[in-house]
Amino acid sequence: MYEHLLSKEALKLREEVRELVAWVPRQTILDMDADKIQFPKEFLREAGRRNLMGCRYPKQWGGRGLDWVSTCMTMEEVGTLGYIFACTFGVGAELVCDAIIQHGTDEQKAKYVRPLLAGEIFAAECLTEPRGGSDFFGTSTVAVDQGDHYLVSGQKRFIVGGEGADYFLVYARTDHDPKAHPHKALTCLIVDRGPGVKVEYLYGLMGCRGGGAARLVFKDAVAPKSNVVGQINNAYAVFNTMMVPERLGTAAMTIGAARPALEVATGYTTRRKAFGQVIAQFQGVSFQVAEAAMLLDACRAIAYTTASAVDKGVRPDVVRRLVSQTKKFITESCQKVAHNAMQVMGGIGYTNVFPVERIFRDLRLASIWTGSNEVMSMIIAHQWYKEYFERKAARDHENDAAEAGAPDEKIYE
Structure with a gap:
């Protein structure tokens, strides 16, 4: 449980988010998973009408002026509807808006942030390209200077909201000198849907359907x-x-998406009988439920600790490691939660009689998108070694061994 980490205002917000979750029709969830709904505009409009999106942004732009801890809570609760609901909720309100709030002009905030948080328009982030996912600086999309505007040409892939968004946050190459340093050759642009913007392909996904994922x-x-x-x-x-909201938000909503799997499995094991007793009384079952509950609580612990670090202004490179750890640990742990839920339910958990199979499919995305978990490990390792050389330990623990000074034993080359 995490109530003790939330302010009174955040606790009130949680009840409002739960009311939104209760409002969503069951058929909407089913129609999205069946790709009958390609983008949940009605859900986002309602979330905006209730002033639930972008809660950490200033009130003047449509937020509530809260913090990252409150944001994690919101993303977790929205995630209980299904991973794709939190994806579409977060891409616009937590990613695109974040870029404009932190780096944009007041005119951009008025035109693009305020109406998006009100649920009046929708946005998508365009980062991944057909020839590269994690290779951000390898982008081949170009923007050619035409004086008062750019002409943008290229392709972006796996864009959640590609079908449905009114405008796009696009990263494109603006310095076309082949010798230009990649870090100093790209520009972030807002591109409105209109002439020159085309949905070329809608992806058939294993899970997380209904989010308008397009090329x-x-x-x-x-x-x-x-x-x-x-x-x-x-x-x-x-x-x-952007990597903070992208990865920390992903982590928080993954907790919410996994939570119903554990709840459904817990209820099932208290009713299903075998060998004359409910299966929750068998350790082979209850221990898997216990492990899943433990993992979810551990996920919350790391998520809210990291959120607090961001709120308190911990130095950026350390936050980058904490966020990467959080994303990797939570996404992998929540996949294990869904695995355990399906395992204790047996064959019926593999059918669509229960939602566990959908949750299992949806969560497989979590460790791939917003930077694969292998990239997270790379960031964690790099930053941990850096911090190791910066740290000054209270004592040299290497010497706390009986033969620490043994001659010719500590050989490193």
């Missing part, structure tokens, strides 16, 4: 210079700050 083709799409987010040729600064 977008930009062909001379117009982006006014006033739509540059941050500075020209400095998209890296935007990308760097």
